[in-house]
Amino acid sequence: MSDEHHDTHHVNYLTIFFVLCGCTALSVAFDLVDMPKAVTMVLVLAVACAKAMCVMMFFMHLKFEGNWKYVLLAPTTILAIGLPIALFPDIGSSYYINMAPQVGEWADEVAEYRDSRVEGEHTEGH
């Protein structure tokens, strides 16, 4: 705790506050309006990104910080984007399609698999 120099920036925090409230209301409104789920998803996440930018830029003062912010936040940003992209081809696109008990067809698939194994064992036995 020191009494070093503190930058003073002329930010109207109340305006940012109202923008954030408006964005929250917008998110709820998108939920209430009847539109395709994918569109709702994109709109709502776009609003969330806008809100996050407002908080980071003004409340967290990143807008007024030096270039160190890029060095510090770049690795985490890469991870944040990279993790879903890296997992998507396997887990995100098909992990439950073939083998999940939750998927109706699975029971039939397993039955077929078991039958084929039993048949195979019988064939080998003979």
Add this chain to the structure above:
Amino acid sequence: MGIPIPNSKLGMWLFLGTEIMFFTAFIGSYIVLRLGSPGWPTDPEDTHINVLFGGVNTFVLIVSSYLVVVAHEAMAKKDFKRARTYLTGTLLLAVLFLGIKAAEYKGKIDHDILPGHIAETSTQAISKVDREFEAVVRQRFAVYIDEGVIETEQPDDIVTLSLDVTALGEGDVERPDSMTADEFAVFQESAKVDTDLYREWINLRQHVIANVSLSEPALAAGYLESRAQLSEGEAMPELTIDEVQEWLNGLRAEEHQLSALVNANIFDPHPIVFGNIFASCYFIMTGFHAIHVIVGMILFIVVLKQGSALDEKWTDFVENSGLYWHFVDLVWIFLFPMLYII
């Protein structure tokens, strides 16, 4: 040469960098799990997600974030009294946030929306009712043994125990010397209810084992007789979730003597596809977020404990606590649409 910010602020930003990775792991995993799970539960009837609760909590965190930033501004202007007022407001809003979160969690617990508890198929849902019924029966029977009303060497043998409880209800068991006549009469009355409870459960269990509709006999003699009447290629009608639900509704009816027991101990059989992974994601993300809220509250309490001794030496601390709090708000900004809206 060096970064033109206080060491404590650099430390806080480095810490927030690790925090971003921490929540990214949860949020990123949630996104891919959700994309990979066709039929992810979104209906509030299934998830008991209340968008109003989430919306109010978002508003609460935004107001608290605003109060923190103006508290830091007041600290910079050496208006410490105003800073304390704003921080007190932030602390109270954090309490409100956790209160709303607790109400949400209670709703989930009341409906058994918990990881590992959710039936995902009709078969699992029927099996869950069966297991819950068995647990109640065992719990009720255990009371007779614990109180010394029934003596048995095999407390786990539920069939033998049921015979003893039936005998007790019919007045065929002698009163223990240690018990008054009134006390014993209470157990005798209770035994009649528990006998009925056992019969209802064992009837369901037989139908579950045989996978036969409740409209058909499932016990050995009647079952075999019904099967013998089937023509070639014909099968007995299978047990369905709807008829189990209807049967439960009958037991829940006010006039039924088992209604209180069933209402208190048996959840409605409501299969939710991907319900367990949904519940895991929901609790791990909101739970860790709530822990962060508590940590933020501790930081504000540390400042507020200074009382009138709060001075400019605490400005950096308030700024860093504020950064942390804004990050908590930031995480919620993404959790709200992901969990409550989409």
